[in-house]
Structure formats: C-alpha cells, structure tokens
Amino acid sequence: MTTIAATGAGVGPLLRGWRERRRLSQLELALRADSSARHISFVETGRARPSEEMILRLAGHLEVPVREQNVLLLAAGYAPRFTESTLDEPRLGALREGIEQLLGGYEPYPALVVDGTYTVVAANGGIGVLLAGLPDHLLTPPMNAMRITLHPEGLAPRILNLPRWRGHLLAQMRRQLALSRSESLRALYEEVSGYPLPEAAEGVTAPVGPEDGDVCPFFALPMRIDHDGRVLSFVSSISTFNTPMDVTVSELAIETLLPADPATAAYLRSLAG
Known part of the structure; x- marks a missing residue:
C-alpha cells in the first residue's frame, strides 16, 4: 500500500491533516489525548516538537493507520516504531x-x-x-x-x-x-x-x-x-x-x-x- 510521503514541513502539518480529515477541533483532540488545545496548536504549527509517545497517542485517537504512523514518526525525526515484514519471513x-x-x-x-x-x-x-x-x-x-x-x-x-x-x-x-x-x-x-x-x-x-x-x-x-x-x-x-x-x-x-x-x-x- 502506498504511504504518505514525509514532507519537509515536519510532523505538524501531517497531524493537522489527519485531524481535519477526522473533523475534530484542536480542543476535541486535546481532550481525547489528555493534552491542551494550546499544545496541539503549537505542535501543528511547528512551535513545539512532540515526543514520540505524544505522536503515537495522537495517531491512536485520530485512527491513523499503522503504516502512516511510521510516516509521522519519521517526519518528527524519530525511527519508525512498526516493522514491515513480508509474509514469507520466518518471524x-x-x-x-x-x-x-x-x-x-x-x-x-x-x-x-x-x-x-x-x-x-x-x-x-x-x-x-x-x-x-x-x-x-x-x-x-x-x-x-x-x-x-x-x-x-x-x-x-x-x-x-x-x-x-x-x-x-x-x-x-x-x-x-x-x-x-x-x-x-x-x-x-x-x-x-x-x-x-x-x-x-x-x-x-x-x-x-x-x-x-x-x-x-x-x-x-x-x-x-x-x-x-x-x-x-x-x-x-x-x-x-x-x-x-x-x-x-x-x-x-x-x-x-x-x-x-x-x-x-x-x-x-x-x-x-
């Protein structure tokens, strides 16, 4: 399946795109993720760098597919969390x-x-x-x-x-x-x-x-x-x-x-x- 390409703009615009796709306000997402609308705003505009844990927490509440969660992590400068195996691998x-x-x-x-x-x-x-x-x-x-x-x-x-x-x-x-x-x-x-x-x-x-x-x-x-x-x-x-x-x-x-x-x-x- 095709992935979302990580952009040079960082993880903020990608998270904003997923939030808008889910039709959630910054406040609604913040309440679900035990954060604040101010922090969500700072993350989306690039004024704050989210932790790896925060990215995965937001992705979970935004129902971001596993493949695209890796893209979010890469865009923020972190290593991918999820492996991608072929079905014939021993594991x-x-x-x-x-x-x-x-x-x-x-x-x-x-x-x-x-x-x-x-x-x-x-x-x-x-x-x-x-x-x-x-x-x-x-x-x-x-x-x-x-x-x-x-x-x-x-x-x-x-x-x-x-x-x-x-x-x-x-x-x-x-x-x-x-x-x-x-x-x-x-x-x-x-x-x-x-x-x-x-x-x-x-x-x-x-x-x-x-x-x-x-x-x-x-x-x-x-x-x-x-x-x-x-x-x-x-x-x-x-x-x-x-x-x-x-x-x-x-x-x-x-x-x-x-x-x-x-x-x-x-x-x-x-x-x-």
Missing part, C-alpha cells in the same frame, strides 16, 4: 500457520485473506469453487478480490443482485479511503467503480437494504450467485488483527463467506464429500 511463521489452519478449517465454505489493496494472499478450496471458469487474466497472481468480483469478465455477470452487492463493496472501499491516504487503493477504486455493469443489471439502482418496504429474508445482505444453474447465497464477515505491531499484519483482512441458507450449505458440503 511470521506462526501467523502463516494460523491462517492456513483457519482457512482449511472453514472448508467447504469459502474464505480468503487479502491485503490493504485487496490483493489475495491466501484462499481455500471453497473460493476455488466460486472462481471456476473465470479467465486466466483475472486468476493470474497477484489476484485482486475486488477486480475478480466486479470485473465484467469476472463474477459480476453471475451475481444475481449485482447492483446491491456492488454498491456494498464500493461503499466499503470509500470507508477505507476515508481512513487512509493510499493512492493505490484510490486507483483501484477508480478502476472497479468504472467497470460497466452487465446488460441485465444496467439501469438498476443499488440500495443495500430491502426495497419497497419488503422484509429481507436474510440476516445480512447476501451475495447471491449463479453457480452452474444453482443459486448460492453468502453473507460476508471480515476479521482483522487487533493491536498489530507490523505494517503488513495491520493491513491483512480475513473474509469468510457464510452460507446464508441451508441449500447453499448442503450443496457445498456435497461437493466436499
């Missing part, structure tokens, strides 16, 4: 093993792990069932979950409630962009939001809840997908790691697709059998 061996056990234990239901720009870093056999028949250019690593789902040659033509599901995914990306300044994520959003809808879905609005006052028969918005003439329904759950101390780990998300009805669950179990 992350326990993480890899845990992810593999989790994905394998979830089968036959689909589950995958993505990074901060939805690049697929791991997936189980249940995902392979859904991706069967897609073109090679979408499945050649590095695969991207958003691209696979919304591309007109991907899953999009098979998703029966595509306008709603697409609206949900794009809203999810917009929420992420509000919490991050990742240029690569923004570029991905611009790409996938510009994909044309399949003809059957053109002109259809994309609400994320029941229409016309109907009661939704599912407990959450499902993705309803045509699989070899059979309708499969899934609801999505996303998990992240609490209090990550590594940039790479902080950006991982585990998505599990839970069968939304007994027929979907039975069908997947029959394939496994």
